[in-house]
Amino acid sequence: MTLALETRAVVKKYPAGAGTVTAVDEVSFSLQRGEFVALVGPSGSGKTTMLAMLATLLRPTSGEIIIDGQDLTSMSQAERTRFRRRRIGFTFQANNLVSYLTGLENVELMLRLNGELNAAGRKRARELLVLLGMEERMRALPRQLSGGQQQRVAIARSLINQPSLVLADEPTASLDTERAFQVVETLANLVHEQDRAGIMVTHDLRMVEFADRIIHMLDGRVERTITPQDDLVCLADPAACTVIPMDTLGFEGAGMAEPAG
């Protein structure tokens, strides 16, 4: 296993009135290539801020973020933009696609931005979309695609540049159950198969079964790291849970949810 990501005592503070608010407090963890991790926690726990820092969209107040051996915190704005374009794949909760580009053009956009839109790149984009079950719809515009199809195109776009790190922010937020499972399972499988490192922020308890690890954040800190195998039973049956207080996980309707599969 190769180390893809390492965070060392990462802190992010925001000015608030006369003082500051600490959104992320001394967070340290690491990710191996081929590992898919779910980042969970209630609203305000700092997970989205953490994701934004991993995506080089925010600078940490202190600490280090190292991806593929490169410290992001010492990079200039232009270097971070270039790094993000080449080494990080991103899937958002919504507004994922450029509305006036077809699915295929959205995927190819990443190749264009990196100056790699050649015959091989085009072929790779088509193959990736076929792999994601989009062979019939790759020339449709986003408004002609369902939410699940849009997210699959977004996943293809996040993977087309063969990034080291794939980030997904609530990728199933606007999807029904069936499509949500399809999307996350596909994302997890591709991260495993293509040997990327993947982090998914989610509020949906059912989706963590596809993660190799769950990093649980609370009040800006990593509360604990758990594995779905250990804890899905606990999550599904609060009465049997002796390890994790369910209400701290930040899952929507966690007490009623059934573990998938």
Next chain:
Amino acid sequence: MSTAIHLAFREIWRNRGRFLLFSMVVALITVLVLFIAALGEGLGSGNREYLEKLNADLIVYQDTARLTIPSSRVDCTKRAEIGRVEGVRDVGSIGFASVSIPMGDGDEPLDVSLIGVEPGKPGEPPVVRGAGLVRRGANEAIVDRTVAVMADLAVGDQLVIRSTQGNEDELYALQVIGISDSRKYGLRSSVFVPIVTWDEIRPKPVAGPGAEDPACNVVAVQLDDPAQLEPMRQLLQARVARIEAVDRQTAYESTPGYTEQQSTLTTQNTFALLIGVLVIGGFFQIQTLQKVPQIGMLKAIGTPNGTIAAAAITQIVIVTLVGVAIGSLAAFGLSLSFPANIPIVFEPRSGAMAVVSLLLIGPIGGLASIRYSLRVEPLVALGLGT
């Protein structure tokens, strides 16, 4: 194709209805601006054309006339004095009056400027067909091209002029011996006759024959060295009493109402261009506001600011170019349907200036939206920014 151009063209093509609609708004502004410019040119040309094309370097007025042609009287003695000043090559008396040409068949008469000139002297226009004036006091005329077209006259035809003498309208028959290019004065096409003939025909409070040596309104002066305009102007004023000499531009700019008319039209055009800036700016600003999440997402996946700005500029330029092209063609097409008596003149220079101004208002109007795009935080894609 660069990423910026690819994004710009794809967005325009996939939203072509919206962009075409906006190009049509730009086209309408273009038609408005071009027509105001053409009207300005037409009105200006109608007032100044004869004086602008005059084959003279200086125009001499009576000093108390304050450069108003109808108020100016320069008699033969003064004309001779002007001609004797060293450095003056030639002089010619010019008289102006308003008369009409009866059109027959119950049609409205054609109002024209009757301009009296000395045959072969400064003031007589060159002919494009026929011959120039030769005989002093002959009943011969040169008509400008517009009169020839509107009154259906050719060289050798008889031309009838109606002029008010006392309380009666009198008719005068003249023979057309030449046709000049367009030489409008006072927004009317012109008929040129010998100055003695002019003095006989011109409207007078009391009917009577013309004088042997009639007083004219102004004297056209040709110089030996046109480069010595200012020194010669001062020399003439010093040597000949009670005159004021000016160049052609000053002469036509002093035509009553000319400056006010041109200022009004320039103001209208400036406002039309300002409206264009605001409309284009407003359109692109609204479009940018609608696209904030998408711009945030583009930045979040690593699209450089330069690419986003270049795509926006490309779109603005394309929309403006298409709008200006459609508007220019529409303006040209519409102008063909206008009757000849409407003073609309599409002059290449003023038309080109209007088109360049219109092409500039797009980028100027879109600057605010481009600046706004550049300030969109990529964090909005994550819901962390606004």
